[in-house]
Amino acid sequence: MAERDNDGTAVERGPGAAYAAFVLMEELLDKLKLLSYEEEALRQHNVRPLSRHYFALPTNPGEQFFVFCTLAAWLIVKAGHHFEQPQEYDDPNAIISKILSELRSFGRPVDFPPAKLKSGYGEQACYVLDCLAEEALKYSGFSWKRPLYPTDELEEEEITEEDTELTLNKLEEDIAEEESDNEENFIDLNVLKAQTYRSDVKDSTKREEILLSTTDAAEWNLEVERVLPQLKVTVRTDNKDWRIHVDQMHQHKDGIESSLKETRGYLDKFHNEISRTLEKINSREKYINNQLEHLIQEYRSAQALLSEAKEKYQEGSGGVTERIRVLSEITEVLEKVKQETEEKGSSMTDGTPLVRIKQALTKLKQETIQMDIQIGVMEHTLLQSKLKEKSNMTRDMNAAMIPEATIGAY
Numbered sequence: 001m002a003e004r005d006n007d008g009t010a011v012e013r014g015p016g017a018a019y020a021a022f023v024l025m026e027e028l029l030d031k032l033k034l035l036s037y038e039e040e041a042l043r044q045h046n047v048r049p050l051s052r053h054y055f056a057l058p059t060n061p062g063e064q065f066f067v068f069c070t071l072a073a074w075l076i077v078k079a080g081h082h083f084e085q086p087q088e089y090d091d092p093n094a095i096i097s098k099i100l101s102e103l104r105s106f107g108r109p110v111d112f113p114p115a116k117l118k119s120g121y122g123e124q125a126c127y128v129l130d131c132l133a134e135e136a137l138k139y140s141g142f143s144w145k146r147p148l149y150p151t152d153e154l155e156e157e158e159i160t161e162e163d164t165e166l167t168l169n170k171l172e173e174d175i176a177e178e179e180s181d182n183e184e185n186f187i188d189l190n191v192l193k194a195q196t197y198r199s200d201v202k203d204s205t206k207r208e209e210i211l212l213s214t215t216d217a218a219e220w221n222l223e224v225e226r227v228l229p230q231l232k233v234t235v236r237t238d239n240k241d242w243r244i245h246v247d248q249m250h251q252h253k254d255g256i257e258s259s260l261k262e263t264r265g266y267l268d269k270f271h272n273e274i275s276r277t278l279e280k281i282n283s284r285e286k287y288i289n290n291q292l293e294h295l296i297q298e299y300r301s302a303q304a305l306l307s308e309a310k311e312k313y314q315e316g317s318g319g320v321t322e323r324i325r326v327l328s329e330i331t332e333v334l335e336k337v338k339q340e341t342e343e344k345g346s347s348m349t350d351g352t353p354l355v356r357i358k359q360a361l362t363k364l365k366q367e368t369i370q371m372d373i374q375i376g377v378m379e380h381t382l383l384q385s386k387l388k389e390k391s392n393m394t395r396d397m398n399a400a401m402i403p404e405a406t407i408g409a410y
Helices: 015-034 037-045 061-078 092-105 123-140 168-185 189-211 217-231 242-291 293-349 352-409
Strands: none
Touching: 015 037, 015 123, 037 061, 061 092, 061 123, 092 123, 242 293
């Protein structure tokens, strides 16, 4: 089969034409999955889902042809045309001709012999099913869209406010601690005196300003609330840092332990309930066994009597069959004797033997007469032959005697 483009014109086959069936089969499988073929087509016939190269490679021609016909009929119905589901004993040639006629009715070209579809696999089978699947998708209103690729975003770990949001006061405290640690190593007395003098001056001025402050507390709180979101500093953490993974492991461990505590309580509760129900079942079973003990004994005794009766019945039936066999033999002998006696009685009372004897006697008489006639004819012919011989002998003797007499005369 020549490959065709979207316009239906033939295209020359390249070196990869041997693998076209595999490509068609993969595309066909995607289209069948879009049409939900497993739930609607295969489950009704107890067929397993198809593999990626089911119709591209020969595995079981009979099964593949059945699946091909089933899917083709289902796709034709999905495409809006009426098509009867093929049965197991239908003519394969008739089914293939119907499928190809439906395919031509959709405007699809068929430039290969129908016998190519008889095996149920190959490039032609994939082509037919692919065209029917496209028509079914068109009829259902399906349209292909551009793929939407997901954007790779870095997963940000959930960070608590205590770790990620640092207020300005904490940041100043950390900086002050770092400066104090650095100043421990380098101490200058003059600088220290100057700093103490400036700090005393500042403290005195601050105290005076605080004493003379005219700021309203409500306005101060409003200003703090307004500025507070801007003072938060978010520190982005690197997901590749091993410390973060360790923290995650600890968090997951704590979560597992907390959930395990809750589930262990439920499991213990279920275990206790199940154990109690099992104990109840065991106690009820023992009670029922005790209540039905005499009935069980009666049943066992009745079963033993039944087995004995069955044995006796089998023994008696064996004797009866033997006697029936002997009776059948005796009846056969009796029938033979009756037949012989009837034949003898009929022969004694019947006159047919005498008639036969008379007929035989007349026949013998006729035969004797014929024999006598034949004997007479034979005797006559024998007498004639003897007389003829005698005349010949006398003629010969006379002929011999005449020359002797003439010789004696001379």
